[in-house]
Amino acid sequence: MDAAQSPQQTAVRQFTASRFGAIEIKETEIIKFPEGLLGFNHLHEYVLLKDPKQEPFLWLQSLEDPNLAFVVVSPFLFFPGYEINVKAHELTVIQLEDITKAEILTIITIPSDPKNLTANLRGPLVINSEMKLAKQLVLIDERYNTRHFLLKEIPPYLAAPGGRDVNKKNETADADE
Amino acid sequence: MRRECVGYKMGGAWMLVLSRKKDESIIIGDDVVITVVDIKGEQVKIGVTAPKSVSIHRKEVYEAIQKENKAAAQANLTNLTGLIKVLQTQQTTGEESPAKK
Numbered sequence: 510m511d512a513a514q515s516p517q518q519t520a521v522r523q524f525t526a527s528r529f530g531a532i533e534i535k536e537t538e539i540i541k542f543p544e545g546l547l548g549f550n551h552l553h554e555y556v557l558l559k560d561p562k563q564e565p566f567l568w569l570q571s572l573e574d575p576n577l578a579f580v581v582v583s584p585f586l587f588f589p590g591y592e593i594n595v596k597a598h599e600l601t602v603i604q605l606e607d608i609t610k611a612e613i614l615t616i617i618t619i620p621s622d623p624k625n626l627t628a629n630l631r632g633p634l635v636i637n638s639e640m641k642l643a644k645q646l647v648l649i650d651e652r653y654n655t656r657h658f659l660l661k662e663i664p665p666y667l668a669a670p671g672g673r674d675v676n677k678k679n680e681t682a683d684a685d686e
Numbered sequence: 687m688r689r690e691c692v693g694y695k696m697g698g699a700w701m702l703v704l705s706r707k708k709d710e711s712i713i714i715g716d717d718v719v720i721t722v723v724d725i726k727g728e729q730v731k732i733g734v735t736a737p738k739s740v741s742i743h744r745k746e747v748y749e750a751i752q753k754e755n756k757a758a759a760q761a762n763l764t765n766l767t768g769l770i771k772v773l774q775t776q777q778t779t780g781e782e783s784p785a786k787k
Contacts, residue, residue, distance in 0.1 A: 528764040548752035549759075563766040579758050580766065598739045618758040623769045629758070632751035647743050647751060655754035660773065 527575045529558065529568075539572065540636060543602050546645050547632060552577065555643070566617065569634075584615040584630060587659050593633060595646055603635065603642035612636040618656065627656040 520536040540555045554572040565586050571577035584591045595608055605611055614634040619626045630653035636643040692703040704712060711721040717737050724731040734742050763769065 546755050547748060548755045563770065566766050566770070577759055578761075579755075580761055580763075596738065596741075599741060616755060616758045617761075618754060619761040619763060619769070620757075623763070624772055626769070629751065629754045631747065632754065645751070645755075647741070647747055649743065655750045 522572070524556075524572055525575055526570050526578065528578055529570070532558070532570075534572065537641070540641050540643050542643050542645070544644060546579075546634075547647070549574075549577065557581075567614070569614070569616075580617040580619060581614040581634065582617055582628065584613060584628060584633060587628060588630065588657065591630060591653075592650070593635070593646065593648065594650060595635075595648075599646065600635065600644070603637045603644045604640050605635070605637040605642070608635065610637075610639075612638050617659070624660060626659050628659055629655045630657050631655045 522534045522536060522539075523531065524534055525531050534556050538556050540557065542553050542555060544550065545552050549571075552571050552573045555569050556572060558568040558570050558578075560568075566580050566582050569579040569581045593608060593613065597606070600606070600608060600611075612635075614636065615628045615630055616632070616634065617626055617628055631648050631650075632645050632655065633648070634643055634645050694701045694703055706712065706722045708722055708725050711719050713719050718740060719735045721733040721735075722730060723733045736742060
């Protein structure tokens with residue numbers, strides 16, 4: 510996992526996640542959710558774990574609960590017309606003035622039949638990457654609910670491996686294990 | 687605590703209960719006003735005026751997101767490569783997919 514790169518001069522935290530084992534997290538990689546996620550309001554520190562083989566999905570791992578990790582993905586890859594309408598005051602807690610500068614992720618639910626995985630478009634995650642502050646929004650927009658099936662929305666590059674062309678750095682990523 | 691009002695215990699916290707008629711209001715703090723706009727059978731239309739900094743949502747939406755977060759946290763997988771493969775296969779074979787809600 511990428512989060513476990515060389516320590517260099519930044520402070521590094523050792524962490525053992527139940528899914529991923531021992532990982533090293535740079536303090537600068539830690540994302541703080543001042544308000545927590547809904548239902549997990551007492552947990553504030555997370556890290557995004559990236560693995561080229563699992564693109565475009567990422568893992569949002571709690572640093573306070575080793576068992577807690579969410580699969581997340583950019584909603585725009587699957588739902589190109591996705592829009593977030595938010596009031597400026599909702600972003601003050603993450604010190605963000607312009608939402609277009611934020612990284613947006615949506616939490617994925619993987620049911621017992623993983624093919625039926627869904628994205629929660631009603632409660633997107635907004636990350637101020639510069640300040641490493643994040644928040645889960647509650648959208649007013651009635652077009653979105655908490656379970657949108659992804660299966661119909663596979664981005665073409667995923668369906669045709671080799672043609673990957675996303676804003677990810679890992680061009681060498683190989684979808685095959 | 688306003689002792690003159692009826693109270694109910696709701697999920698660990700006391701809930702203040704007031705009777706209001708159509709067009710009557712209650713005020714919370716200095717600047718949040720809740721007005722009963724209309725009553726039709728079992729449905730009550732409520733108007734809320736509040737400062738811009740106050741977010742107002744239907745409680746069900748909050749609860750739905752809470753519930754979904756908890757469901758999402760249950761994923762037993764540690765590696766999604768298998769799932770991604772399945773998705774690719776599904777896509778190329780054009781198998782019937784669940785309707786988007």
